[in-house]
Amino acid sequence: MRKEIFIVSNNELVSNEYPTLEVDGDLDAVFTKVRDLVHEGFVILTHPLSGSVKPHETEFKSIVLARGNGNIDYSSLHLIENAINTSAKFSRPNRDYGKDNERIKNDFMFIDLSLLKTGIEGLGKTLYKLVKVDI
């Protein structure tokens, strides 16, 4: 039986292409949503700190989760708590790119999508099934 997995994201390039649990907010809002879901028993499948574009540069983030066995997955909790702490270290956001604003935001969205695709392809289709969830 394949396990149902889903994407949590604030990136519209991702939600245009995949079934997505959309977050209306910045990167920290995605992290917070994922942390809450981990407390509800969901498990993280892709690293929250994927990519070298730093939290103070990009606001876009997509993370893949799966339903767990009903208990809190402490590895997932460790991952997301560390990601939140790491994000807090980059405290001075630079998200105003002047006249290049749209292009650069699009580049950040595109890189997030590219890294997510790498992740989705890495998860064998035999084990997982990507679904839209309503949580």
Add this chain to the structure above:
Amino acid sequence: MQLKIGNIYIKDVQFSSKTEVKNGILNLNKDEFLAVAGDDERIASVDVYLAKPGEETRIIPVKDVIEPRVKVEGDGGILPGFMCGVEQVGNGTTHVLKGAAIVTTGRIVGFQEGIIDMSGPGAEYTPFSKTYNIVLKVEPIDGIGQHEHEEIVRLSGFRAGIYVGEAGKNVTPDDYKSFETKPLADQIKEYDNLPKVVYVYMLQTQGLLHDTYVYGVDAKKIIPTFLYPTEVFDGAVVSGNCVSACDKNPTYVHMNHPVIEELYAKHGKEFNFLGCIVTNENVTLMDKERSSNMTAKLVEFLGADAVIISEEGFGNPDADLVMNCNKITKKGIKTVLITDEYAGQDGASQSLADSTPVGDAVITAGNANETITLPVMKNVIGYPEVAEVIAGGFQGSLASDGSITVEIQAITGATSEVGYGKLSARTY
């Protein structure tokens, strides 16, 4: 596997009618060079600039740095899987134009990555302020996507590196260095009284602008495997990544791998260096589990007493570093880790995004959040117009006098996690 590296020391570079090395001067035929570098129907234009040590020149954004090398004897060539076939490289004789470098610049994405200053305070943080740089600026035709754009710039740099390297083919090197690793059973016997050491060589492999290639293969798709260390000196491992340029290894650094060179320097004296395991740093936890399991298995199988593990990057790969450390330690094998830190601008925060109590021998390559002010430069090569939008830049980075204050993560090679830099820390 035995490789002789013949160093031809380059003291200057200049444009000339013929590409050749004469009395330590690299002469470059500009038209020929551009024809080779631009030989891709997806390229609209290429241009070349020279940047020399001490000049008031800034190169931004740097995508890759390649050292000109040429194979003069032995199997295969340089940059296998890209610029020659896929014969096993790492044997015979290779000539190097030591002191020269090809630097590629291209505006693949809107935000800027990688600074090389040829003088001033920033120059102290990058090894490429000391090389004679042939800077290649590549513009693709319209309608090219980011993945393809990255590939176009990368391959153009490789072609340029091979073209310039050929100039050293018939030149007598100033000195030679020899490196040898025997097949495993023989290598163990050769120094059977010394501890056996393996190098776990982690590669950045997360996706667009975060990739590395081994013999032409995208390393995110490899199962960790064994390399004779000399294979790396012929370009078996190449860079396709540059985001947060401080701790990414340009192709030049792979070719001059300081950890491998240092392990060879102590080989047969302090320990028996058996070879390298290349492994990746992927996005999914499943890939991380698979690769760290395979790496630990290979280390055990080779009979290592100790390993050196180096990371490439920060954040996500911290998890791979910790998994490798835990699993190898569990097999009773000692580990030494090499990483850099993101400890906040004041250096007071936790350095890594993951940790382990068995990671008790760690070398740091510096704190990438440390800030530096880079003065205005007379010449800027590349794309200076959005200098503020760089990794490590922040609101207000660009001052009215044109100087930029950035975290050192914006400087190419500033916190090299294979030690191709100057930063570290010691406790006594």
